[in-house]
Amino acid sequence: MLGSIPPFLIFFIGALLIPFVRGLPRLALLLAIPLLGGANVWAIQEGFQVQYDLLGYTLTPMRADRLSLLFGYLFHLAALIAITYSLHLKREDSDTVQHVSGLIYAGSALGAVFAGDFITLFVFWELLAISSVFLIWTRRTPEALRAGMRYLIVHVVSGVTLLAGAMVWVHQTGDPTFGFIGLEGLAGWLIFLALGVKAAFPLVHSWLIDAYPEGTATGTVFLSAFTTKVAVYALARGYPGTEVLIYIGAFMACFPIFYAVIENDLRRTLGYSMINQIGFMVCGVGVGTALAVNGAVAHAFNDVLFKGLLFMSMGAVLHMTGRTKASDLGGLYKSMPITTTLCIIGAASISAFPLFNGFVSKSMVMSALLDEGHMWIWPVMLFASAGVVEHAGIKIPFFAFFAHDSGIRTKEPPRNMLVAMGIGAFLCILIGIRPGLLYDLLPFPVDYHPYDATHVLTQLQLLFFAIGAVVVFQLWKIYPAEIPSVNVDADWVYRRAAPRVVRAVGGAVTAVDTAFREAFVGALRRILRGAFRAHGPKGILARSWPAGSMVLWVSVMLTAFLFLQFL
Amino acid sequence: MNAHGEAHKPNSVPPEWSRRIIRTFFAACILLVVIDFVYHRHVYHSWENIPAFYALFGFLGLAFLIQASKGLRRLVMRPEDYYDDPPLPGLMDGEGDGHAG
Numbered sequence: 001m002l003g004s005i006p007p008f009l010i011f012f013i014g015a016l017l018i019p020f021v022r023g024l025p026r027l028a029l030l031l032a033i034p035l036l037g038g039a040n041v042w043a044i045q046e047g048f049q050v051q052y053d054l055l056g057y058t059l060t061p062m063r064a065d066r067l068s069l070l071f072g073y074l075f076h077l078a079a080l081i082a083i084t085y086s087l088h089l090k091r092e093d094s095d096t097v098q099h100v101s102g103l104i105y106a107g108s109a110l111g112a113v114f115a116g117d118f119i120t121l122f123v124f125w126e127l128l129a130i131s132s133v134f135l136i137w138t139r140r141t142p143e144a145l146r147a148g149m150r151y152l153i154v155h156v157v158s159g160v161t162l163l164a165g166a167m168v169w170v171h172q173t174g175d176p177t178f179g180f181i182g183l184e185g186l187a188g189w190l191i192f193l194a195l196g197v198k199a200a201f202p203l204v205h206s207w208l209i210d211a212y213p214e215g216t217a218t219g220t221v222f223l224s225a226f227t228t229k230v231a232v233y234a235l236a237r238g239y240p241g242t243e244v245l246i247y248i249g250a251f252m253a254c255f256p257i258f259y260a261v262i263e264n265d266l267r268r269t270l271g272y273s274m275i276n277q278i279g280f281m282v283c284g285v286g287v288g289t290a291l292a293v294n295g296a297v298a299h300a301f302n303d304v305l306f307k308g309l310l311f312m313s314m315g316a317v318l319h320m321t322g323r324t325k326a327s328d329l330g331g332l333y334k335s336m337p338i339t340t341t342l343c344i345i346g347a348a349s350i351s352a353f354p355l356f357n358g359f360v361s362k363s364m365v366m367s368a369l370l371d372e373g374h375m376w377i378w379p380v381m382l383f384a385s386a387g388v389v390e391h392a393g394i395k396i397p398f399f400a401f402f403a404h405d406s407g408i409r410t411k412e413p414p415r416n417m418l419v420a421m422g423i424g425a426f427l428c429i430l431i432g433i434r435p436g437l438l439y440d441l442l443p444f445p446v447d448y449h450p451y452d453a454t455h456v457l458t459q460l461q462l463l464f465f466a467i468g469a470v471v472v473f474q475l476w477k478i479y480p481a482e483i484p485s486v487n488v489d490a491d492w493v494y495r496r497a498a499p500r501v502v503r504a505v506g507g508a509v510t511a512v513d514t515a516f517r518e519a520f521v522g523a524l525r526r527i528l529r530g531a532f533r534a535h536g537p538k539g540i541l542a543r544s545w546p547a548g549s550m551v552l553w554v555s556v557m558l559t560a561f562l563f564l565q566f567l
Numbered sequence: 568m569n570a571h572g573e574a575h576k577p578n579s580v581p582p583e584w585s586r587r588i589i590r591t592f593f594a595a596c597i598l599l600v601v602i603d604f605v606y607h608r609h610v611y612h613s614w615e616n617i618p619a620f621y622a623l624f625g626f627l628g629l630a631f632l633i634q635a636s637k638g639l640r641r642l643v644m645r646p647e648d649y650y651d652d653p654p655l656p657g658l659m660d661g662e663g664d665g666h667a668g
Contacts, residue, residue: 261636262644331579370611378612379624386628405579454608461599461621468596469629471589480637486650488643495650 003043006050006062007072007114008124010037011079011107015100027087030099034080037110041072049116057176060116066443070297071113071233073441077427078225078304079106085312085420086218093216094138101134102222109226113233117176118166118191121234125162125194128227129155135219136211144214150494151211154204155227158197165190181238192239199231199282200275202251206491209259209271213324217315220267221420224274224311225304232281232300236443241288249283250380252276257387259489264482266396267314267324270307273350273392276384277303283381284365287372290444295364298438302349302357302431309346309424310396313339316413316421317400323408326395326482331405336412340401342421349428351393351463352385357428359459360435360450367448386466393463394470399482596622 014033021029046069050062064072082102089095108131111124129152136148169187170176181188200208208228212220239245256272256279263269277299284296316339317332318324333340345356352358362385369378412418431438439446473479488496535542578585603619610616617623 257632258636258639259643261633262640330576334579367611375612379614382624383628383632386625387632389625390629390632402579404576406576452609453606457599457602457606457608458615458621461603461619462625464592464596464599465622465625466629468593469626469633471592473630473633475589479633480640483644484647485644486647487640488645488649 002040003045004048005040006111007037007041007044007076008107008111010040011103011110015103015107018099018103019096026099030083030087030103031080033103034076034083034106038073038076038080041069041076041110044069044072051116057119057170058117059119060177061120062114063116064114066441067233067237067297068113070301070441070443071229072110074229074301074304075106075109075113075226078308079103081308081312081420081423082106082218082222082225084423085221085315085417087416088414089218094140097134098138098216098219101131101138102219104131105135105222105226109230112230116178118162118169118178119176121178122159122163122166125198125230126156126159128230129159132223132227135222136215138219139214139216141214147211147214150491151207154197154207158194161190161197162194165192165194178234178237180240183239183242183244192242195231195234195238196248198227199235199278200228200252201248201282202255203490205252205256205275206489208275209268209489210491210495212271212274213265213267217319221308221311221315224270224307228274228278229300229304232278232285232296235282235285236293236297240285240293242286245282245286246374246377247286249279249281249286250377250384251279252282253279253381253384254387257384257391259487260387260391260395262480262487263391264325264327264485266326266329266400267311267318269326269391269395270310270314273310273388274303274307276388277307277350279384280362280365280381283377284368287365287368287374289368289372291364291371291448292368294439294442294444294446294448295361295368298361298364298442299358301438302361302428305424305427305431306346306349306356306358309342309421309428310350310392312417312421312424313343313346314396314400316417319413319417320410321408325484326399326403327484329400329406329408330403331401332408332410333401335408335410336401338412338418339421340397342418342425343397343401345425345428347393347397349432351389352459353463354451354456354459355429355432357431357435357438359432360438363450363455363459364448382462386462389463389466390470394467 011033014029017029018026044064046065048062048064049060051058051060053059079102083099086098086102089098105128108124108127112121112128115121115124133148133152133155136144136151165187166176168185168190169181172185172187181191183189183192197204197207212223215223235245253276256275260269260272260276263272281296281299281303284292284299286292314324316336317329320336321329321332323329349356349358352362366378366381366385369381435450439448470479533539580588600619600622603622608615614620614624
């Protein structure tokens with residue numbers, strides 16, 4: 001039985017049952033879903049697939065190979081952590097909506113990574129968007145409502161683009177199987193664009209930094225785990241070795257770190273950090289060698305763990321204080337020492353300190369770049385690695401838990417949040433110390449040893465001196481201060497420019513339209529007035545004439561006829 | 568410098584602690600550079616031949632990053648209510664009316 005159920009089914013059935021139970025049974029059911037799912041996916045054999053024929057096409061709603069299984073394991077872990085993190089939700093937090101949408105969302109991600117054909121992929125692609133938006137909307141602020149709407153529109157457009165690309169692809173090849181695609185022809189580009197939106201490629205990235213900070217404390221932990229990683233998975237399957245991905249990845253790794261330095265909202269800072277990390281994965285997929293693709297997916301795996309941990313620690317701060325802005329926070333280590341410690345573990349992991357999991361996967365991408373002779377991309381990615389230290393390694397823990405004392409005194413978050421963060425932190429360290437555990441699951445055989453003396457030494461030098469620069473800037477008081485503000489990004493186009501254009505165009509159209517209508521109505525009125533003058537009650541043609549005058553006129557006409565007869 | 572006057576808030580970490588931490592940290596930095604001159608590390612990229620390349624790269628890279636970000640801030644920073652425009656008529660009616668002008 002186990003090992004033959006499509007993984008998404010367990011989550012979908014669980015989501016259907018959740019509304020009917022409350023209290024302890026619900027907690028038990030919530031935890032049972034990822035555990036049962038995990039046992040099932042662990043038992044699934046490589047090569048297992050489910051196929052059926054529909055309208056002359058062979059659809060593969062379920063296909064397991066090493067790549068999809070790795071993401072399958074990852075998403076079960078992420079679901080377990082995120083569900084544990086959200087166990088405390090109460091009725092007033094719209095708990096049922098959040099639990100159900102979280103489960104459908106996680107299930108859709110599983111459905112997408114096990115989808116063997118484009119049609120199945122499209123269905124789960126759209127379900128990902130529709131289910132996850134509730135994790136933003138349940139925050140119930142006007143900002144969250146609007147950000148959620150923007151998020152939904154962007155993702156539905158991505159889905160429609162995927163469908164268009166898939167239709168062209170199936171039309172051209174006659175085969176809906178989702179395998180290597182490559183950038184040839186219209187289909188390749190359309191699907192690439194659809195994946196790019198979900199992977200937060202530059203210029204189409206702003207949904208991420210727009211929506212993730214507006215989600216609920218627990219919802220954003222779900223959000224950070226699935227959507228972008230499904231996209232990385234799809235890129236790794238459809239576009240390995242596509243050279244342009246190297247440059248896109250390098251740009252993604254670099255530009256957000258500048259924004260992250262000056263961003264005041266710490267969860268938005270994590271959003272930028274997320275794009276930066278996806279940059280490493282996209283770059284790895286672009287290089288396309290076994291080592292690079294291994295590195296890319298291993299980094300996706302680790303990113304879910306440490307980025308989840310960081311989002312959870314900021315979620316804990318949001319839950320306890322109601323704030324996530326650097327300018328409002330500071331000094332929380334006194335009242336939240338455990339959260340502080342766990343956040344620092346996440347920060348060390350994302351910064352890729354030796355003994356933490358970021359180190360064992362990011363270095364694979366870096367080594368692959370050197371192996372393939374990308375001598376100019378390598379320093380760019382090295383700069384991006386150093387930049388991570390600044391925002392995720394220092395800024396997040398420092399401004400929330402240390403820095404200036406904000407005067408906020410609170411408590412540690414609920415125990416389930418601490419347990420969830422504890423699981424994340426444990427896995428970050430476990431994979432950091434025993435990378436073999438992760439390497440054994442990677443799609444290609446691994447012959448890579450991250451812990452050699454040169455590598456550890458150079459990485460420590462890079463990180464310590466990067467931190468040193470921040471310390472020096474802080475000591476000299478020339479480090480950019482936390483200022484309550486927003487920073488304009490690509491979303492400016494549709495949040496500011498487009499509405500203005502629409503308003504301006506709308507205003508002009510309205511003016512022209514009004515003038516036209518007025519002219520038309522004026523003309524109509526004049527015609528009506530003329531007709532009224534002639535045909536109205538007093539009009540010359542509608543007046544009621546006395547019978548005497550008619551007799552007079554008849555006799556006048558008869559006289560005229562008589563007269564004419566005699567002529 | 569600071570809109571909310573955080574500069575007046577006291578540091579949450581006692582100064583003698585932070586002094587001790589920073590001193591230990593800089594000692595570690597110096598140690599790492601010293602090791603660079605003693606230990607012969609493998610070289611894969613020509614730039615790595617520069618002595619203490621990673622330390623220099625990390626420090627200068629971050630210095631550039633922070634300075635450039637300050638420049639970026641001048642370009643892109645806006646007040647917090649920048650996006651709080653009245654919503655388009657007919658879209659999401661009934662919220663944001665407080666800002667409608």
